[in-house]
Each structure stands twice: as structure tokens, then as C-alpha cells.
Amino acid sequence: xxxxxxxxxxxxxxxxxxxxxxxxxxxxxxxxxxxxxxxxxxxxxxxxxxxxxxxxxxxxxxxxxxxxxxxxxxxxxxxxxxxxxxxxxxxxxxxxxxxxxxxxxxxxxxxxxxxxxxxxxxxxxxxxxxxxxxxxxxxxxxxxxxxxxxxxxxxxxxxxxxxxxxxxxxxxxxxxxxxxxxxxxxxxxxxxxxxxxxxxxxxxxxxxxxxxxxx
Numbered sequence: 001x002x003x004x005x006x007x008x009x010x011x012x013x014x015x016x017x018x019x020x021x022x023x024x025x026x027x028x029x030x031x032x033x034x035x036x037x038x039x040x041x042x043x044x045x046x047x048x049x050x051x052x053x054x055x056x057x058x059x060x061x062x063x064x065x066x067x068x069x070x071x072x073x074x075x076x077x078x079x080x081x082x083x084x085x086x087x088x089x090x091x092x093x094x095x096x097x098x099x100x101x102x103x104x105x106x107x108x109x110x111x112x113x114x115x116x117x118x119x120x121x122x123x124x125x126x127x128x129x130x131x132x133x134x135x136x137x138x139x140x141x142x143x144x145x146x147x148x149x150x151x152x153x154x155x156x157x158x159x160x161x162x163x164x165x166x167x168x169x170x171x172x173x174x175x176x177x178x179x180x181x182x183x184x185x186x187x188x189x190x191x192x193x194x195x196x197x198x199x200x201x202x203x204x205x206x207x208x209x210x211x212x213x214x215x
Contacts, residue, residue, distance in 0.1 A: 019137055027103070029158070031038045047179040061118065061119055061120060061170045061172070062116055062117060062118045062119075062173075063101055063114055063116060063117050063118075063167065063170055063172070064115065064173075064176045065101060065102065065115065066101065066102060066173035066175055066176060067101050067170055067171060067172055067173050067176060068098055068099070068100055068102075068170075068171040068173070069098070069099050069101055069114065069117075069167055069168075069169070069170050069171070070096060070097070070098050070099075070167075070168040070169040070170075071093075071096070071097065071098075071099050071114070071165050071166065071167055071168060072096040072165065072166045072168055073093075073094070073095065073096075073097070073163060073164065073165040073166075074091040074093070074094045074163070074164040074165075075091055075092050075093040075094070075161065075162070076089075076091050076092055076161070076162040077092045077156060077159050077161055077162075078159050078160035078161075079092070081158070081159065081160075081161065083160060085126075085160060085162045087162060087164075091164075097113070100116065101114050106166075107127070107146075107147065107148055107149060108145060108146060108147045109125065109127040109147035109148055109150075109161075109163075110127075110163065112147075112163075113125045113163070113165070114165070117165075117167045117169065119167050119168070119169065119170055120166070120167060120180070121166070121167050122164070122165070122166045123163075123164075123165050123166075124162075124163065124164050124165075125162075125163055126160065126161070126162050126163075127147050127148040127160070127161040127162075127163070128147070128148070128150065128160060129158045129159055129160055130147060130148045130149070130150040130158075131150055131152075131157075131158060132146045132150025132151060133150075133151075135151065135154055143195075148161055158213075163207060167183055
């Protein structure tokens with residue numbers, strides 16, 4: 001059996017070594033690198049120069065009067081009227097509903113506590129008993145504004161009430177949508193709608209761009 005030619009082996013090794021040393025990089029890697037850099041640059045510039053969302057606190061939507069909010073709530077009551085509510089037991093009521101955030105559609109305590117809440121935010125609050133037999137909206141004893149159920153005919157009349165609520169979604173009313181957003185999209189601003197403000201909110205959450213403020 002003939003032996004292998006050592007010169008042939010050296011030639012193959014030399015050619016491979018020469019190819020690696022020459023540093024030839026396929027053109028596809030240049031293209032991929034260029035696209036990656038271009039994408040990152042676009043995201044940075046977009047987040048830098050987009051205006052702040054004027055539908056929320058910084059970048060988050062929040063509830064204003066007239067909006068519709070989907071709220072998950074739990075309600076405990078002092079049914080034995082001993083001024084003690086045990087929230088470790090199952091709630092009296094629990095549900096997720098769409099609420100029209102207006103004083104006419106909600107008891108005042110729930111209305112005031114819902115205002116200014118952001119999507120995902122949780123609020124816990126207690127509403128003391130009120131008596132409003134004459135239906136004028138003020139407590140018959142203290143003269144303060146009624147916050148709970150003051151009518152003697154209501155099932156929760158004169159009970160202490162404890163609420164746990166979480167905002168699931170917010171649909172802005174037409175009065176609360178800035179003109180800049182109405183020009184772009186003629187739909188209620190919800191989390192699932194890709195409006196101008198939705199774009200602003202989500203782009204700014206990709207990275208922290210505080211370091212760009214000094215440039």
C-alpha cells in the first residue's frame with residue numbers, strides 16, 4: 001500500500017491556514033450586522049424624539065372622569081354592623097366589570113378612588129356608613145357628602161364597606177382623547193389598539209434612555 005505523500009498533506013494544511021489568515025468574511029454577515037445596527041439606531045431615535053404620552057402619567061394611561069374602565073373588584077361588608085370586616089374570608093361580591101367612571105353611575109366613594117388609577121394599579125379603601133334618608137346627597141347627621149349607600153332602601157344601607165379593586169383596562173372617552181390622537185386614529189384608546197400613544201408607551205419601555213437627556 002503506497003504511503004501518503006507528506007508534501008500533499010502540507011499543501012492542504014497551508015491552503016487552509018492561508019484562508020483563515022486572510023480573514024475573508026461572507027457578505028451575508030456584513031448585511032446582517034448592518035441591519036442590526038440600523039434597527040437599534042431606529043429604536044433609540046424613536047424613543048428619544050417621540051413626545052411624551054399626554055394620556056397618562058408619564059407613559060401610562062390613567063382614569064379620568066367620563067372614561068370607561070374594566071375593573072376587577074372584591075367587596076367585603078360589615079353585615080353584622082360590629083365595625084369589623086374580616087378580609088380573610090371570601091368576599092361578599094367579586095367580579096370584573098366595565099364601569100362608566102362618572103358620579104351618576106357610581107357611588108361617590110368608588111368614583112373618587114377610581115380616578116387617577118393606572119392600568120394594573122390596585123386600590124384598597126374603606127367606606128364608612130352614611131345615612132341619606134332625604135336623598136339630597138349629604139349625610140343627614142354630619143352634612144358631609146355621601147360616599148356609600150345612604151338610602152335606607154338599599155341592601156348595603158348603613159354598612160361599612162371595604163373594596164379591593166384593580167384596573168384591567170381603560171377606554172378613553174372622546175372628551176379625554178387629545179386632538180393629536182384623534183387626528184391619527186378615530187377609535188377609543190385601549191391597550192389593544194395600536195394608537196399613537198400606545199406606540200409611545202411601549203417604545204419607551206424597551207430601554208432606559210435617561211442617559212440621552214444630556215445630549
